[in-house]
Amino acid sequence: MPGQRPLLSNRASSDISGERDIAEEDALLTGRPTQRTTSGPRTWKFWREIGLFVWAVVATALVVILAVVYQQSSHDSRHSSPHPTGKRNLIFMVSDGMGPTSLSLTRSFMQFQNGAPFGEQLVIDQHLIGQSRTRSSSSLITDSAAGATAFSCAKKSYNGAISVTPDHEPCGTVLEAAKKAGYMTGLVVTTRITDATPACFAAHVNMRQEEDRIAEQMIGDYPLGRVVDLMFGGGRCHFLPNSTVESSCRADDKDIVAAAKKNGFNYVDDRAGFDKLKGGAAVQLPLLGLFADTDIPYEIDRRNENDIYPSLHEMAEAAMKALSEATRDSDKGFFLMIEGSRIDHAGHHNDPAAQVHEVLAYDKAFTSVLDFLKNDKTEAVMVSTSDHETGGLATARQLHTSYPEYVWFPSPLANATASAERLAMNYATYLLTANPSDAQKASFIRSSLSSGLGLADYTESEVSALVADPSTSLYQYADMISRRSQTGWSTHGHSAADVNIYSSDPKAALPLVGNHENTEVGDFLREYLGVDVEAVTKELREKGAGLMVEEEGGEMVGWMGKVPEEGRGSMGRIMLRAMGAISGRGACFMVGTVGVGTE
Numbered sequence: 001m002p003g004q005r006p007l008l009s010n011r012a013s014s015d016i017s018g019e020r021d022i023a024e025e026d027a028l029l030t031g032r033p034t035q036r037t038t039s040g041p042r043t044w045k046f047w048r049e050i051g052l053f054v055w056a057v058v059a060t061a062l063v064v065i066l067a068v069v070y071q072q073s074s075h076d077s078r079h080s081s082p083h084p085t086g087k088r089n090l091i092f093m094v095s096d097g098m099g100p101t102s103l104s105l106t107r108s109f110m111q112f113q114n115g116a117p118f119g120e121q122l123v124i125d126q127h128l129i130g131q132s133r134t135r136s137s138s139s140l141i142t143d144s145a146a147g148a149t150a151f152s153c154a155k156k157s158y159n160g161a162i163s164v165t166p167d168h169e170p171c172g173t174v175l176e177a178a179k180k181a182g183y184m185t186g187l188v189v190t191t192r193i194t195d196a197t198p199a200c201f202a203a204h205v206n207m208r209q210e211e212d213r214i215a216e217q218m219i220g221d222y223p224l225g226r227v228v229d230l231m232f233g234g235g236r237c238h239f240l241p242n243s244t245v246e247s248s249c250r251a252d253d254k255d256i257v258a259a260a261k262k263n264g265f266n267y268v269d270d271r272a273g274f275d276k277l278k279g280g281a282a283v284q285l286p287l288l289g290l291f292a293d294t295d296i297p298y299e300i301d302r303r304n305e306n307d308i309y310p311s312l313h314e315m316a317e318a319a320m321k322a323l324s325e326a327t328r329d330s331d332k333g334f335f336l337m338i339e340g341s342r343i344d345h346a347g348h349h350n351d352p353a354a355q356v357h358e359v360l361a362y363d364k365a366f367t368s369v370l371d372f373l374k375n376d377k378t379e380a381v382m383v384s385t386s387d388h389e390t391g392g393l394a395t396a397r398q399l400h401t402s403y404p405e406y407v408w409f410p411s412p413l414a415n416a417t418a419s420a421e422r423l424a425m426n427y428a429t430y431l432l433t434a435n436p437s438d439a440q441k442a443s444f445i446r447s448s449l450s451s452g453l454g455l456a457d458y459t460e461s462e463v464s465a466l467v468a469d470p471s472t473s474l475y476q477y478a479d480m481i482s483r484r485s486q487t488g489w490s491t492h493g494h495s496a497a498d499v500n501i502y503s504s505d506p507k508a509a510l511p512l513v514g515n516h517e518n519t520e521v522g523d524f525l526r527e528y529l530g531v532d533v534e535a536v537t538k539e540l541r542e543k544g545a546g547l548m549v550e551e552e553g554g555e556m557v558g559w560m561g562k563v564p565e566e567g568r569g570s571m572g573r574i575m576l577r578a579m580g581a582i583s584g585r586g587a588c589f590m591v592g593t594v595g596v597g598t599e
Contacts, residue, residue: 089333089380090178090528091320091369092151094197095362096144097344099389099497105352105410105487106359108395112410122359123367124384129509130501132518134388137166141496144344145208147387147518148200153533154522160564162196162205162214168563170544172536174525175201175335179227181531182332184285184323187228188315190296191341192235193218197387201337202228204540210561211238212250213549219260219288222559223543224536226263229285230322232315233341234292236269247293252552260288274310280321287322289315298342298419300357312340313365320372333378335529338365346419347390351478352487353416353453355393366502373504381508381528385521386499392490399483412484415454420477423452427466427473441467453481 095102103125111120136146138158149157149164153171157164165171175185187198194203194211203217215238220226237249239256250256261267265288268274274291277283291309296302302309310318316338323334340362346355369382398404430436430444445466449458458480466476475492482489501521503509511524526533547559 085530087327087331087333087378088529089324089327089376089378090335090525091373091380091382092335092337092525093362093366093369093382093384093502094148094151094337094339095343095359095384095386096191096197096339096341097347097388097390097494098340098359098362098386099393099495099499101393101395102343102347102355102359102389103500104395105393106356106363108408109356109410109413110360113414122363123370124363124502127366127370127384127502127504127506128500129503129506129513131498131515132385132501132521133498133515134386134518135496141494142388142518143208143494144196144387145200148197150518151385151387151522151525152200153537154519154526156519158564160206160208162203162208163200164204164206164560168206168560170204170537170540170560172533172538172540173201174522174529174531174533175337176224176227176540177526177531177533177536178335178529179229180536181529182330183529183531184229184326184330184332184334185227186230186319186323186334186336187233187339188231188312188319188336189233189339189341190312191233191339191345192238192294193231193233193290194235194238195233195341197339197341198231198233198337205561206563207561211235212252212254213561215239215250215256216254216259219256219265220263221259223540223547226286229326230283230287230289230319232289232291232310232319234290234294234296236290237293239290249294257288257290271306271308271310274314274318277318277322279314280318280325283318283322283325285322285326295342295345298346298354298358298421299361300354300416300419301422303357304417311364312338312361313368316365317368317372320369320376324372324376324378327378333380335525338369340365344390345421347393347489348492349420349474349478350391350482350489350492351420352393352485353413353481354419354421356410356413370504380504382504383509383512383521383524384502385518387518389495389497389499391492392488392495392497394488394490397482397486397488399486407486409485412454412481416452416481417454418452420474420481423448423477424474426452427470431470438467441470448477449480453477455480455484457484 103122107122107125110116110122111118114120134142134147136142136159137156138146143159145161146157146159149155149161149171152173152175153163155165155171158166163171163173179185187193187201189195189198192211194214196208199205199208199214199218203214203222205213215235216222218228218231237247239260240248240250241253241255242248242250243253257267265286266284268277268287268289270291274289296309297305299311302311319336323336327333340358343355343358343362346358366384373380373382395408426448427444434440436444442463445463446458449455462480466473498515501512501516503512506513509524512521544559548556549559551557
């Protein structure tokens with residue numbers, strides 16, 4: 001534009017540059033140097049600049065080479081086998097149904113309850129190393145059966161599969177391979193020992209609800225024989241014959257406890273028997289410990305019944321002590337799976353009060369494992385993750401159509417002294433035994449709301465709803481405390497959220513640092529122990545070929561049971577089974593089966 005200097009006005013004039021170019025061209029044609037190149041000897045400044053330039057080139061090359069080497073070594077360390085040598089122990093912890101928000105919920109609750117600063121963490125928070133993607137082969141949202149199969153077999157399978165592939169072939173598990181290699185093995189859970197997660201390490205069935213068959217396999221009645229040295233949990237009803245024991249839930253009259261004893265198992269079934277184990281020092285393996293008919297109660301309820309049921313951390317400590325003593329003089333260590341099973345059930349029930357106490361109980365067991373590893377001389381690692389998230393949990397809830405406030409309240413959870421499950425069980429028992437009028441029902445409900453949930457602001461409409469529809473009392477109780485704490489839930493089922501991975505030793509668990517498929521967790525377990533799972537798969541298929549078992553009623557089926565009907569979801573079948581149990585066995589059994597098979 002007029003009056004403005006040209007963009008390149010600071011460059012040398014064309015006359016000067018032209019003269020320089022002509023001089024350089026003459027030098028090239030005649031071979032005689034230009035005046036600029038013969039102006040004098042090289043100065044120190046000239047050589048210093050040359051030296052700096054050479055150093056910069058060499059340094060850059062070294063940085064590039066080192067970066068390439070580091071990237072390759074990092075890739076190799078994350079994706080290749082750890083190539084273990086020597087004696088070692090592996091403790092695998094599963095926080096069933098615990099997603100990242102479960103930690104946010106519980107951490108805030110812990111801080112409120114303890115008057116702790118906002119920077120106070122759970123123990124498990126300090127050991128986060130990565131995340132796991134959880135989809136199954138049949139759905140973007142997995143169930144526990146497919147999720148645990150990814151851990152045990154390192155293979156994707158369909159929802160409902162207990163260590164079988166999508167084509168209904170058995171896949172060897174890391175626990176079976178560990179036993180074959182000389183390791184001692186154990187399972188510790190707070191659900192039924194026949195539930196999906198523990199079953200996936202020591203059984204193979206096509207449909208997870210076949211817990212009677214799973215019980216038989218877990219004590220050694222299947223092609224590999226006995227592979228588990230220690231089992232602690234609930235689920236006694238699947239081991240007792242239905243013809244002689246009222247608390248049995250088997251469909252036949254087989255006595256699996258008697259069969260276990262015949263196969264060498266020692267057996268304990270109550271708190272007194274557990275206490276005689278002296279924290280694991282007095283254990284004689286193999287050992288089967290079944291401490292509840294169905295699931296061990298939620299921790300919020302169990303803590304008031306400590307004389308009846310052992311806690312998760314107590315069972316974990318006894319198991320670690322027993323397996324450590326049993327392998328003291330062995331060149332092989334042990335593999336132990338510990339599951340905080342009922343975090344999942346609290347998610348299914350949408351019960352935030354039960355949830356925080358379950359996560360705290362898991363955190364306590366996690367601490368017990370860290371303490372054991374610190375004091376034990378054998379090389380070892382603990383890895384912890386979840387099979388999936390349950391409930392679509394959010395530490396937020398919009399109660400009205402207007403724009404929500406940014407609040408979440410842990411205080412209502414601290415006021416609760418019982419789970420919604422326990423309150424629903426008490427209500428169902430009252431209805432069965434007292435035959436009360438509506439007015440009497442309302443009075444009972446008001447008392448349960450104030451004493452069990454710590455609610456002083458319940459409404460008469462909430463009381464009337466419980467009087468009118470006792471069948472949904474579990475969800476109604478849970479929703480009352482969820483609303484008051486403004487805890488949100490998107491489902492009574494599972495979600496597709498990624499779940500966290502933790503470890504006692506990030507270096508030893510380096511292949512799991514970052515974001516991974518759940519099958520990569522299974523890969524790590526077998527590689528850390530250095531066991532041959534594929535050989536176990538081959539043995540299972542060879543020995544199981546043509547092997548048939550008799551169903552109740554005389555029908556003969558394959559040793560892994562019936563194949564599920566195409567297109568029929570496991571959750572629907574299991575809920576129908578649970579409803580049948582509710583109507584057929586009364587309130588006490590009803591609560592034990594709420595959520596059965598849905599985690």
